[in-house]
Amino acid sequence: MAGGGTIMDFFMQELGVPGSQLLLAAEQTLYMVFLSLFIGTVLGLIIAVTLVVTNPNGIVKNSIVYTITNTIVNIVRSVPFIILMVFILPLTKMIVGTRVGTTAAIVPLVIFIAPYLARLFENSILEVNKGIIEAAQSMGASHFEVIWHFLLPEAKGSLILSITTGTIGLIGATAMAGAIGAGGVGDLALTYGYERLNFPLMLFTVVILIIFVQIIQTIGNYFARRARRS
Template identity: 45%
Template sequence: MSSALLNLILSATAETLYMVFVSGVLSALAGIPLGVLLYVTRPGQILPNATLNSVLGIITNVGRSIPFIILMVALIPFIRILVGTSIGTNAAAVPLTIAAIPFVARLVEGSLNEVSPGLIEAAQSMGATPWQIITKVLLPEARGGIFTTLTITVVTLVSYSAMAGAVGGGGLGDLGIRYGYMRYDSTVMLITVAILVVMVQGFQSLGDYLVRKSDHK
């Protein structure tokens, strides 16, 4: 392997990790609160609000229903306004984040569904406020499920980041297409796939470890 190709591979790997890290952090910061809101605003929950719940549910479902490749193209004008360009890792991080937020929200909502209603009722009987119930009952009890959610999200973002390379997002996807597919270089393709597999396995193993450490049941 030439030094030039090695540098390209290292650079593309760093770009992919950057895109996954930025979009993963931002989607967690927005998706977890959104998932909590979807749960607590249901009828019969601690902050029932049917209108807000319905609006949030529609927005989340619409976001999840748009194929990622279409979302990337549709967001190009917005991306240009936000980061000044529609290509590169910073530009690719925008649709990655937007695509991941509703994904995280629904999975977090599902994790909260696993919390025993009895714990919530016990906290209410002791005079706990909704905020206290969220921070001291719901989130701690659903911690394992939330770590699982974030693991699934990061693994999904790895594959989405490779897709982003097809439209100038950079990273391993771009390397595989330009130097592997277009130049018929099977070695580059195999190396790209191998690195992506290692990334996924690494993130999955870390996520499984965090889930085990957080499981207090």
């Protein structure tokens, strides 16, 4: 108990914020990253598969669907996250009932990460040897079976690395989300660090973000190597 109090006192004395506030910020960042990552991964995979199978060389050629999907992805990806976040505030309010807060940040984060992951996933799937697809079709596999049993498993290692890259991008986006009071490490650095000229706290938040990134990259590389060996 005394040890816990000492640690909290250290944070308060050296960084100017309670240790509980730091823990809450870390929890909020993890919540925003992993919830938006899960939703964004599902949406991104659907978009990527649509792009791959409907492109001019795809197994379900459809120039209209491909052009519309490709254009939407390009438009959303061309908007900087901070502008996107502010622009869709009415949509955020309609979906979650508020424009500010950790849960409200999930909406722009998902809209930001889904097309970003979709493009990464698309490139990963396009790397699959076309001979595998032809072999699957020659065995009478349906379009769904080609996608589910051949395309995605063959691209698994590259897809994992794509998710890793997307996760790291999301960590940066959650830091920017602090500008609208989304909470998390970014909000902590902005409110208690930048506005109060608290350099030790800003340095501490940078270190925390670096640690997050290193851990995620290491885990992603490990599982990507395992997937490629299997």
